């Protein structure tokens with residue numbers, strides 16, 4: 001019997017037509033891919049992280065390829081929330097796919113203010129809070145490295161918006177379940193993980209770090225086993241939906257996350273190499289469901 | 303969006319100098335829209351493999367009939383070494399044409415200045431050059447073998463070609479900028495537009511000299527790149543203050559370039575390893 005699987009996903013208050021999203025920082029503001037990738041096939045697009053003011057990012061070199069991975073230190077370059085709303089959002093929100101806005105800040109107030117601004121704007125389906133940024137006021141430790149700071153940011157954003165709220169966790173912690181539970185209790189509707197793993201590379205000829213910023217975030221296939229383990233742990237620690245991210249290159253990678261219990265997945269670095277891959281991943285998930293006789297996406301977790 | 307991601311058949315591949323190869327790929331869909339100065343992202347992995355992860359950017363060196371795209375590249379690391387082992391008959395995924403090419407000013411003569419492997423895109427430019435517009439080319443390199451092939455390509459075009467090498471084994475002994483000031487005399491008072499590609503220090507010197515002569519100068523830049531499509535913002539180069547296209551202070555080679563007006567670039571901050 002041939003079945004037509006239902007891929008629609010409910011991640012808390014956010015409805016997605018399917019579980020495949022583009023990850024922040026790897027799809028620009030979405031519109032860069034318009035006309036090339038059939039974006040309306042996807043569950044959603046998470047745009048490049050936005051701050052209150054435009055940011056210029058880090059000096060080059062910003063990239064280094066590593067075995068099966070990519071180190072980046074873009075430094076959160078972005079056009080700022082105002083220009084995003086005026087220049088990018090109109091074309092993006094006209095698409096029939098979920099628009100998720102990723103935000104970042106130096107202080108709890110930054111996040112709160114950003115969420116307040118976005119709350120008033122039409123065409124945004126959810127906010128994703130990047131808590132891998134340094135808390136400038138608190139000595140520069142990442143918000144996401146400490147359950148109290150993570151919870152403070154989440155609560156502040158929660159107060160400022162009624163939009164579905166996803167908190168994106170940093171993997172650079174000892175126990176991911178502590179942070180996951182903290183943001184759940186502070187009002188997150190869903191969590192997504194993982195952001196990049198902190199890493200570095202040294203040029204032995206020049207005898208200095210390759211990246212101008214010394215450190216960068218590692219992404220790509222190299223991080224998938226770590227990401228999958230953390231998603232597995234987070235799924236079992238919280239009662240809100242978990243979105244899996246990290247090293248997803250193809251449908252079988254995505255299925256590992258969905259079987260681990262992720263409600264949806266985000267494709268990051270793979271899009272940089274193969275811009276059409278997210279649509280192929282979606283088709284591969286559909287095929288797997290047909291072949292295994294699973295009619296509803298909620299039947300995937302093991 | 304005018305670029306495409308296709309699988310192209312490798313129809314020619316051979317060495318033309320020390321560590322320097324030319325690669326011919328049949329990709330009619332990309333060839334059709336390709337302009338001088340644009341580049342492609344070439345995937346070096348066999349299907350299904352995940353390493354080396356990223357595609358490599360290569361400028362379009364020439365185009366030919368039946369959808370032929372030709373690249374000229376130098377082996378500098380693992381990716382280009384792998385590429386050099388690929389035999390004709392194989393195929394590669396190729397994304398392009400990407401970026402903004404040279405903007406040919408039909409009203410003024412052209413002065414094409416290439417250094418080493420940076421001559422690659424200038425051959426396409428020279429071959430696509432409008433017939434009734436004068437062009438002069440200056441090619442420089444470390445030694446004869448580095449520039450011999452590119453020089454021959456250009457000598458087959460209407461361009462008047464001048465050569466320079468650091469060791470004097472071919473043409474003038476010294477940097478291309480020596481020939482640049484001499485070439486100025488050949489234009490007899492008419493200001494040419496400079497179109498240049500090559501290593502950072504050379505571009506910096508060319509840009510400075512062009513500014514001294516008050517010439518418009520276009521430069522094709524390189525930076526470590528991941529996507530080639532403006533998605534990751536990785537290929538940043540410092541923009542000059544007051545330039546609108548560098549809305550963050552940085553220009554992105556793939557999206558706003560790879561060809562820039564020299565005055566868009568902040569040369570003091572430009573990394574020249």
Ligand SMILES: Cc1cc2nc3c(=O)[nH]c(=O)nc-3n(C[C@H](O)[C@H](O)[C@H](O)COP(=O)(O)OP(=O)(O)OC[C@H]3O[C@@H](n4cnc5c(N)ncnc54)[C@H](O)[C@@H]3O)c2cc1C
Pocket residue numbers: 065341358359360361362373374375376377378379380381382383419422423523524525526527555560
């Ligand atoms: C728009 C553009 C057009 C280019 N056109 C040509 C061309 O026509 N012919 C050609 O030979 N090369 C060209 N390059 C450079 C070429 O992309 C690099 O030499 C190549 O990516 C190196 O790959 P690799 O794996 O062999 O070296 P790696 O092992 O990755 O690196 C070896 C060395 O190459 C440098 N490098 C690595 N990646 C890049 C990069 N993306 N850009 C510049 N330097 C890099 C590194 O600094 C390092 O020193 C171009 C680059 C850009 C950005």
Ligand SMILES: Cc1cc2nc3c(=O)[nH]c(=O)nc-3n(C[C@H](O)[C@H](O)[C@H](O)COP(=O)(O)O)c2cc1C
Pocket residue numbers: 023024025026048049070072074076102130168194195196218219220221223245246247248266267268269270534536
């Ligand atoms: C170039 C680049 C830029 C990124 N920028 C952001 C960002 O602005 N905000 C964010 O939350 N995550 C950012 N990320 C992290 C990704 O969204 C993703 O969490 C991470 O890369 C792991 O997934 P992957 O292995 O599929 O790439 C970025 C990643 C890369 C490679």
